[in-house]
Amino acid sequence: MIGKEEVGHLGWLARLELSEAEKELFERQLSSILDYFAVLDELDLDLDSETTSVEPTYHGKKDVVRADEPRAALSQAEALRNAPKTENGYFKSPRIL
Amino acid sequence: MKSEDRSGEVKIGLECHAQLLTRSKLFCPCSTDYQNSEPNTHVCPTCLGLPGALPVVNEQAIKYGVKVALALGCEVQPVTTFYRKNYFYPDLPRGFQITQYDFPIALNGLVKIENKKVRIRRVHLEEDPGRLVYKGTIETAKYSLVDYNRSGIPLVEIVTEPDLRSPKEARVFLGKLRSVLGYLGVFDSDLEGALRVDANVSVAGGERAEVKNISSYKGVERALSFEITRQRNLLRRGLGVVQETRHYDEARGITVSMRTKEFEHDYRYFPEPDLVPIRISGLVAGLRAEIPELPDEKKKRFVSQYSVTQEHANSLTFDKSVADFYEEVVSKMPKTEAVAGSSAAVAGSSAAWVATWVADVLKGELNYRGISMREASKLISAGDFVTVLKLLKEGVVTERGATEILREMLDRGGKPKEIVKKKGLASLGSAETEKAVFEVLGEEQNAGAVADYKLGKKEALNFLVGQVLKKTRGRAEPKKINELLKLELQKK
Numbered sequence: 371m372i373g374k375e376e377v378g379h380l381g382w383l384a385r386l387e388l389s390e391a392e393k394e395l396f397e398r399q400l401s402s403i404l405d406y407f408a409v410l411d412e413l414d415l416d417l418d419s420e421t422t423s424v425e426p427t428y429h430g431k432k433d434v435v436r437a438d439e440p441r442a443a444l445s446q447a448e449a450l451r452n453a454p455k456t457e458n459g460y461f462k463s464p465r466i467l
Numbered sequence: 468m469k470s471e472d473r474s475g476e477v478k479i480g481l482e483c484h485a486q487l488l489t490r491s492k493l494f495c496p497c498s499t500d501y502q503n504s505e506p507n508t509h510v511c512p513t514c515l516g517l518p519g520a521l522p523v524v525n526e527q528a529i530k531y532g533v534k535v536a537l538a539l540g541c542e543v544q545p546v547t548t549f550y551r552k553n554y555f556y557p558d559l560p561r562g563f564q565i566t567q568y569d570f571p572i573a574l575n576g577l578v579k580i581e582n583k584k585v586r587i588r589r590v591h592l593e594e595d596p597g598r599l600v601y602k603g604t605i606e607t608a609k610y611s612l613v614d615y616n617r618s619g620i621p622l623v624e625i626v627t628e629p630d631l632r633s634p635k636e637a638r639v640f641l642g643k644l645r646s647v648l649g650y651l652g653v654f655d656s657d658l659e660g661a662l663r664v665d666a667n668v669s670v671a672g673g674e675r676a677e678v679k680n681i682s683s684y685k686g687v688e689r690a691l692s693f694e695i696t697r698q699r700n701l702l703r704r705g706l707g708v709v710q711e712t713r714h715y716d717e718a719r720g721i722t723v724s725m726r727t728k729e730f731e732h733d734y735r736y737f738p739e740p741d742l743v744p745i746r747i748s749g750l751v752a753g754l755r756a757e758i759p760e761l762p763d764e765k766k767k768r769f770v771s772q773y774s775v776t777q778e779h780a781n782s783l784t785f786d787k788s789v790a791d792f793y794e795e796v797v798s799k800m801p802k803t804e805a806v807a808g809s810s811a812a813v814a815g816s817s818a819a820w821v822a823t824w825v826a827d828v829l830k831g832e833l834n835y836r837g838i839s840m841r842e843a844s845k846l847i848s849a850g851d852f853v854t855v856l857k858l859l860k861e862g863v864v865t866e867r868g869a870t871e872i873l874r875e876m877l878d879r880g881g882k883p884k885e886i887v888k889k890k891g892l893a894s895l896g897s898a899e900t901e902k903a904v905f906e907v908l909g910e911e912q913n914a915g916a917v918a919d920y921k922l923g924k925k926e927a928l929n930f931l932v933g934q935v936l937k938k939t940r941g942r943a944e945p946k947k948i949n950e951l952l953k954l955e956l957q958k959k
Contacts, residue, residue, distance in 0.1 A: 460612035
């Protein structure tokens with residue numbers, strides 16, 4: 371279902387450096403996940419038909435919105451508490467171009 | 468060149484992102500009032516992307532999005548949904564941006580600029596990412612600092628079809644967009660960085676490049692001109708233009724390749740499972756009724772109701788606060804009196820005369836100082852402006868004096884009549900003007916100009932008028948000076 375090259379590309383998109391062994395491992399795992407979802411393809415659905423199409427249900431809800439009312443935020447100290455590195459109230463991150 | 472020869476034809480499509488003026492963020496209740504705040508003080512688990520935090524859509528942002536769509540002549544869709552756009556960048560704490568993909572708020576709009584129609588492909592909502600700060604320049608910094616105060620600010624994205632044919636058209640389009648968004652009251656056009664643009668640009672014969680990071684309305688023309696020249700040069704040298712993403716470096720006025728290989732399918736868009744579909748067709752009728760008179764309609768009305776020129780109508784209606792100020796001044800001006808001032812414009816109707824003072828004089832002074840009408844209206848009320856115009860009409864001050872009053876009010880504040888007294892701006896009576904004219908004509912240094920005039924050099928008169936104005940510090944009427952000078956010179 372999925373090739374090694376594609377796994378390498380996904381790794382690049384996720385900014386992860388994968389070893390050859392890891393690529394093989396993820397190739398097997400991702401293929402098995404995709405195969406599992408392919409089961410759904412066996413359903414014969416006419417997506418344009420009212421009776422056989424299935425509307426995405428999400429949580430079975432629609433139109434959930436909130437009023438535009440601001441509420442107190444976290445303090446700067448709280449916001450930065452889990453950050454491995456900070457500087458002058460900022461999160462510090464590697465430079466990415 | 469044959470008419471069907473399309474070589475060199477430029478196609479530009481824009482993706483415009485405007486910050487919406489909601490009070491709270493798009494998916495969390497953090498305040499949007501983050502300008503000039505300490506970093507990371509307007510954040511919560513949702514806009515920091517902490518595990519377990521769930522987004523809920525701000526109803527006002529949806530309404531603003533629908534309003535924008537309606538004002539741009541779009542078809543509002545019955546149901547709208549949100550998607551995740553996956554990419555890794557430090558300004559995006561979750562690793563994805565919540566945006567819209569299939570089922571945007573609206574499709575297929577149309578905006579008229581000058582003599583052309585620009586098709587709008589779609590209008591959708593998305594969240595603004597955080598802000599990256601670099602020590603030194605983006606190229607030399609060793610790391611980046613991240614402030615998530617902006618993370619989650621609602622943006623409305625407006626995507627055009629590639630209907631624009633020049634950088635100038637792109638600027639005119641953006642001006643129009645900025646104007647309409649301002650009229651709707653959903654956008655603060657005075658705010659730096661509130662409108663950001665990505666542009667797709669191609670020259671016939673080459674691929675298109677996407678130019679990102681055009682962060683100022685004024686930068687658009689420059690960024691696009693650079694990019695078109697770059698593409699044309701490549702084609703001229705027989706080198707192809709490759710499809711790529713380029714970054715606009717505003718400081719240097721150039722575009723730089725971002726060397727990324729990410730394509731649309733790499734974003735792996737999929738429906739945001741934490742947000743539910745929102746039915747929006749029910750909002751349309753109510754929101755349509757809330758849309759105010761837009762710039763084009765107002766322009767037409769100003770021309771017919773106030774007999775202002777097309778040019779003045781354009782200038783007065785670009786910014787709603789200018790248009791409102793103008794109408795307030797006109798409504799407060801005494802109706803029946805004939806204008807008794809001295810300028811040629813006075814011959815027109817009073818409302819057209821006021822237009823000159825708002826569109827040319829006041830706006831000129833604002834542009835010179837780089838301040839907006841909204842800021843200026845705190846310094847000069849419509850009532851004050853009417854007082855200044857009345858002083859001018861009554862002959863208490865000259866045109867130059869009236870301009871001086873406005874300048875003083877903008878720079879140091881104060882009320883018109885006080886300023887006239889304080890700065891001695893009251894115009895001179897005819898006896899004093901005559902005295903100044905005699906003095907100037909009698910002065911040794913002006914003898915040359917007098918002789919020139921007698922020899923038929925009419926320009927010499929302007930010089931002499933200038934000398935009298937200088938002597939009287941602008942408090943004498945130029946027309947009066949002119950008449951007196953001509954009279955006296957004939958006697959010589």
